[in-house]
Amino acid sequence: MISWLKNKLLNRKDPRVITKSVPLEALIEKMKEQKDIIVTICSDGVVAAECKDCKCSINVSSKDGLIWYMCGSCKRSSFNPEENLTRDIKLANQFGGKFEYEIFYFKELPPGLVPPNI
Numbered sequence: 001m002i003s004w005l006k007n008k009l010l011n012r013k014d015p016r017v018i019t020k021s022v023p024l025e026a027l028i029e030k031m032k033e034q035k036d037i038i039v040t041i042c043s044d045g046v047v048a049a050e051c052k053d054c055k056c057s058i059n060v061s062s063k064d065g066l067i068w069y070m071c072g073s074c075k076r077s078s079f080n081p082e083e084n085l086t087r088d089i090k091l092a093n094q095f096g097g098k099f100e101y102e103i104f105y106f107k108e109l110p111p112g113l114v115p116p117n118i
């Protein structure tokens with residue numbers, strides 16, 4: 001059954017984006033799981049990040065609709081869609097002005113994506 005479904009999905013000629021509604025509490029729990037980077041969003045829209053391995057601040061910059069996180073020390077990077085910022089600012093307001101969550105570094109960046117020059 002699963003391989004039939006997998007083949008059917010992989011052979012589709014019209015790939016579509018599938019969206020699934022996730023309860024906010026479940027999403028927040030997932031976001032707060034231990035990863036590589038601690039992202040802090042303030043209710044005024046300021047974004048800060050820290051590399052957990054290097055224990056230093058990470059350069060945060062915006063390019064092509066993405067918010068990039070690049071550690072100057074270990075040279076690893078990650079990004080989030082800028083659209084998520086609206087949701088994160090709402091969460092920051094909900095949590096008293098600040099919302100923290102964690103994200104992973106990319107082992108390899110998706111083809112065609114180049115981080116901003118810093």
Ligand SMILES: [Zn+2]
Nearest residue numbers: 051054071074
């Ligand atoms: Zn680092």
